[in-house]
Amino acid sequence: MNRLTQMLGIERPIVQAPMGWIARSQLASAVSEAGGLGIIETSSGELEVIKGEIARMRALTDKPFGVNVAQAFVRDPGIVDFIIGQGVKFVTTSAGDPTRYTRQLKEAGLTVFHVVPHLAGALKAFDAGVDGLVVEGGEGGGFKNGRDVASMVLLPLVRSHTDLPIIAAGGMLCGRTMAAAFALGADGIQLGTRMVSAAESPVHANWKNAILAARETDTVFLNRQGPGPALRALRTAKTTRLELEPGPNMLAEFGRATDLYFGGDMEASIALSGQVAGRIDAVRPVKDILDEIMADYAAVRAGLPA
Template sequence: MNNRITAMLGVEHPIVQAPMGWIARAQLASAVSNAGGMGIIETSSGQLEEVREEIRKMRTLTEKPFGVNIAQAFVRDPDIVPFVVDQGVKFVTTSAGDPNKYCEPLKKAGLTVFHVVPTLDGALKAIAAGVDGLVVEGGEGGGFKNPRDVALMVLLPLIRSKVDVPIIAAGGMVCGRTMAAAFALGAEGVQMGTRMVSAAESPVHQNWKDAIVGAKETDTVFLNRHGPGPALRALRTAKTEEIDRNPIGDVRPEFARIRDLYFGGDLEASIALTGQVAGRIDAVKPVAQIIGEVMDEFHEQMAVLCRTYA
């Protein structure tokens, strides 16, 4: 496919892997890049020496392009921009904060910068800051969210009607049909989180993958809408159901044992950030198969629509 996203990122397919903390590292990201998509390395874990090593591993696992995410709310190192620039990547996504903070120095260093936005106001602010493109993120996606969540079906065409930069759609992206729908609404690429968490190359424990495969479309909860701290969408478990029924205020302490959940398989140890699209995932598959099937179905659905309605 040739469009603005593939041209800007240097990838074969306009599919980006979401930058999940602790998860978006070399094992998963290299599989995405090798399959023709854009693998992303996270920095939200705050473990920059580990991240540096993961980027080193990436260069041994793939010769394809990959990027880095800066999740601003979790940045602990004031030198995060020089750190990212020094890694030699050409693409960075910024999120969870003011796009003005890092956009200018990143662009001055020659990087392509996309900012993640959950609202039209956020999109316009990012455009004014000079970003090259946007990741438009609907409230159905997993992870930390705007407490006033908006579904991608509403948010994406709204933002597209006001801006002309390339847009990557995030939230509910799982297959060729959802990709075709996103393109119809104004996107030129898609970002996948929960689908990649459940992939064969994902480093998370099999218990979490099995929970995603077994989930219904109603098996996520939206927590902490009224703060303090971030709102979030997560897998429905005994812990998250209890927090949903009896809000505890700041949920951030609940992430103290996140690695026990992610890599130890204890789904009650912390909060498993998961999108509603878990209800559509019915098998663990290799990344290359996921991306191949998405692209095949995308082209098939576009052709069907053209034949039916042109």
């Protein structure tokens, strides 16, 4: 137990990333049941579907879970009222200004963590009154800041400026990376790519197999100069082309996202992925993943030199 597990009411300081269309009840309930914290996404914008996913979460687990608000992708002005109305107790906010929703969420009694890619974002979130931070290194998958900073640099930098609880994201995979994150100032870790490849992940086997086949060099960082967000994804013919010749609207490339996510057409859209894909070699159940992380963490910690 540490202050993060106590704050969130969970057994293990492991949080599942809120990936659009993927972070729904099937995966999130498995994470919560295994002692971590499952997160339901809203970045797909399908709020009526999300309402059903939250109801299914309560049918699948009585353990704590949370919801993410990715502000750049969910523009429904009623999103906070929607989340409060669902009885959710923990929220992460991302891809936007932490002052936008923090006060309203906290006044309703929710715990709020904001996702930050750099120190300036962390300080702004601190001033906004958040309860904690998700500090996201540039080696992670998904939508990123174009001026990316690796977790090895970012975590201790943010920790040196705040005592808020920190969840480390980007490069997190195993007990060894958990131990490293804790040494750098984190209180927990967030798993994204590892959860995409988990047995309970709803994505097509083609995507999972592409992760298993990937080397540590098989991701691309797209759209660094904008407009819009940058992102890290698996290398495919499509993303290699976009790396060399970015289009005018990167978000338009997600128009057929579900054909990739659930249909298995790896060229239909962009398969977001972190560099840890190069270390994943098997599709495994969520519980096994979390069990192994905790066992490996204990072994690594015990084996560290004095």
